[in-house]
Each structure stands twice: as structure tokens, then as C-alpha cells.
Amino acid sequence: MVRRENFINKIRTLNYTYKSTLKRTYLWRKIGGTHYIPVPKADLLEDEFVVSSLRQAGLSEEEIQAFLSSGKI
Secondary structure, eight states: OEEHHHHHHHHHHTTEEEEEEOSSEEEEEETTSOOEEEEESSSEEOHHHHHHHHHHTTOOHHHHHHHHHHHBO
């Protein structure tokens, strides 16, 4: 499990910005693009969601594993 704040800080470094709030998620959009990442409002995010989202954002497997090892609770 990864803390939502750690995940948001990571996608901010990848040039994503806050777009809007929905009932159960926050929408983050790539600056200058159209790619969205829906981030659940839960305090802890599942590893599978984090890996999938970071993969779509363009990170390599090594970068994702480094983030997961530093971002775990």
C-alpha cells in the first residue's frame, strides 16, 4: 500500500496537475496533454493501481520499483 500523498507528489514531478474532484476520486491531468489519472480519495492506494498508473505515465519498471520501495508504509 502506498500513501495517496506520496503518489500525488510523484505524479506532480511528472507534470500532472489537479483538475477536479469527483464523488470518490480526484482527477489529475498531464500539463499540455490529455492524459488523466483518476486518484481515489482513499488514504492508502493499492500497489497494482500505482504500478499501472505510473506505467501509463511513462515511468520505467526500475523507476516504479524504486518508488514503491521508498513509498511503502
